[in-house]
Amino acid sequence: MMQRDLGGFSDARLRAVGARLLAALCEQPTLCLNALGKDRNGALAFGGFLDNGAVSAAEMLTTTGLRTGTLVSGRHVLAIQDTTEFNFPGHAASKTGFGRSGNGRDLGLFIHATVAVDAGSGGVIGPVGAQVINRIGARPTGRKTRPAEDKESCRWLRAAEEAGDVLARAAMVTVVADRESDIYDQFARRPAGVHLLTRAAQNRRLAGGGTLFETIAAWPERARQEIEVPAQPGRKARTARVALRFGAVSPLRPATADKTLAASVDLFAVDVVEVDPPDGVAPLHWCLLTTHAVTTLEDAWRIVRWYRLRWTIEQVFRTLKSAGLEADQSQLKTATSFVKLVAAGLIAAVRIVQITLARDGTIKQDMSDAIDPIHTKALQALNTTLEGRTEKLKNPHPPRSLAWFGWIVARHGGWSGYTSRGYKPAGPKTIARGLRRLDGFLAGWHAATRSAHVRLR
Numbered sequence: 001m002m003q004r005d006l007g008g009f010s011d012a013r014l015r016a017v018g019a020r021l022l023a024a025l026c027e028q029p030t031l032c033l034n035a036l037g038k039d040r041n042g043a044l045a046f047g048g049f050l051d052n053g054a055v056s057a058a059e060m061l062t063t064t065g066l067r068t069g070t071l072v073s074g075r076h077v078l079a080i081q082d083t084t085e086f087n088f089p090g091h092a093a094s095k096t097g098f099g100r101s102g103n104g105r106d107l108g109l110f111i112h113a114t115v116a117v118d119a120g121s122g123g124v125i126g127p128v129g130a131q132v133i134n135r136i137g138a139r140p141t142g143r144k145t146r147p148a149e150d151k152e153s154c155r156w157l158r159a160a161e162e163a164g165d166v167l168a169r170a171a172m173v174t175v176v177a178d179r180e181s182d183i184y185d186q187f188a189r190r191p192a193g194v195h196l197l198t199r200a201a202q203n204r205r206l207a208g209g210g211t212l213f214e215t216i217a218a219w220p221e222r223a224r225q226e227i228e229v230p231a232q233p234g235r236k237a238r239t240a241r242v243a244l245r246f247g248a249v250s251p252l253r254p255a256t257a258d259k260t261l262a263a264s265v266d267l268f269a270v271d272v273v274e275v276d277p278p279d280g281v282a283p284l285h286w287c288l289l290t291t292h293a294v295t296t297l298e299d300a301w302r303i304v305r306w307y308r309l310r311w312t313i314e315q316v317f318r319t320l321k322s323a324g325l326e327a328d329q330s331q332l333k334t335a336t337s338f339v340k341l342v343a344a345g346l347i348a349a350v351r352i353v354q355i356t357l358a359r360d361g362t363i364k365q366d367m368s369d370a371i372d373p374i375h376t377k378a379l380q381a382l383n384t385t386l387e388g389r390t391e392k393l394k395n396p397h398p399p400r401s402l403a404w405f406g407w408i409v410a411r412h413g414g415w416s417g418y419t420s421r422g423y424k425p426a427g428p429k430t431i432a433r434g435l436r437r438l439d440g441f442l443a444g445w446h447a448a449t450r451s452a453h454v455r456l457r
Helices: 012-027 033-037 040-051 057-069 154-166 184-188 212-217 297-308 311-320 335-358 373-386 402-412 428-456
Strands: 076-088 107-118 124-133 172-177 194-199 223-229 238-249 267-274 285-290
Touching: 012 033, 012 040, 012 335, 012 428, 033 040, 040 335, 057 124, 057 154, 057 335, 076 124, 076 154, 076 311, 107 154, 107 311, 107 335, 124 154, 124 335, 154 172, 154 184, 154 194, 172 297, 184 194, 194 297, 212 238, 212 267, 212 285, 223 297, 238 297, 267 297, 285 297, 311 335, 335 402, 335 428, 373 402, 373 428, 402 428
Parallel strands: 076 172, 172 194
Antiparallel strands: 076 107, 107 124, 194 285, 223 238, 238 267, 267 285
8 A cells, every 4th residue: 555665775674664664654643753663662663773874864765756756657747845944942962963953043954855746636646855954064155156066055956856857757747846946057957858837036137138027017917816825824824816927038147157057048937916915914926937838828827726736845844843743843862863754754744645635525636646456445345334324424535536545544543524514624643543544454354355265265
């Protein structure tokens, strides 16, 4: 069903411990080793695994990326990338190997992750990879004169290259990122076969004269539409009415960029501005740059829809941290062990979000993204035992859809099945609990089936 292990690590014993750790992460949404291990011996085994020099986060991420790569054939995949910070204030005496956090004072580090999402359905496919940024040593100087490879911002370029490699079987790959990725090098050096979709941050000079933002502001409005703006910390979800503009632009190479790069790059811009926002609320404004051709309204709204799926990676980070696994509360003392645990946690967080988002059936996604269809008969049998007598307690989703599978997982995890007012849908913790219980059920089912087959022979 789900990913079975974190890697081989050239050792069967380490592989087995890694598999147990991954299974435990899916059972309990936490990165606390004492909780994951269930007893002292289990916690010590997981701690020893993470401390072992033969175990690496790179192999864990390569293993999960290879699995994701097998699921993307023939699909248009959005490779959504972003960075999240882990900050440990007041831990200077108890932790080692951690650099500076974003505030420049506390210990911490950063994980830059990429997640594959189906452009058509919006469903999560799996992790693509991740990079670690650990700010150890003196602060670098000469930001404008250093080559791109020596800057932290190069993570955006490396992620695009990794997406092209890992997702090579996809029909199309579009790398989606927020404003930090608005780097000229990224457009000028994009990998072959990879498209880019980036929210603009720089008011760049354009070939033919003028600057990006002023040029776009002068374009005629093409259409208006209502879009749903998801909730964020300190901001409620709301419906925003936005005006749309789009057209072709050719940003010039900045004076500080490598002179071997192209003098300009040909892109398309899609600009979305909220009309009449609520009092006291900053208006929504996305200026999106893309290598996709945008010549019609349909093209432009498609770009907006793809960009809106960027919030998926924020959901993954929330599940990895405050809303689920609580990675930022980890008591691990060394940065090397912590990074390995976070790599494993990222795999579990992506899977939990994948099923949680698909649970209501609005994402038309096949269950094969989350579980091998070989388990269909077992799932059908389990579904029968979980359904109630009334229609409200029947699984309402098409068999073999991810929503159908998610309903089974949620019910197996203790969700009541009710969706009327006053009842909450299954959340990440319930999904995680259901996955672990399901793993045991499937193992027992297939063992019993094999035994019956042997007896019949």
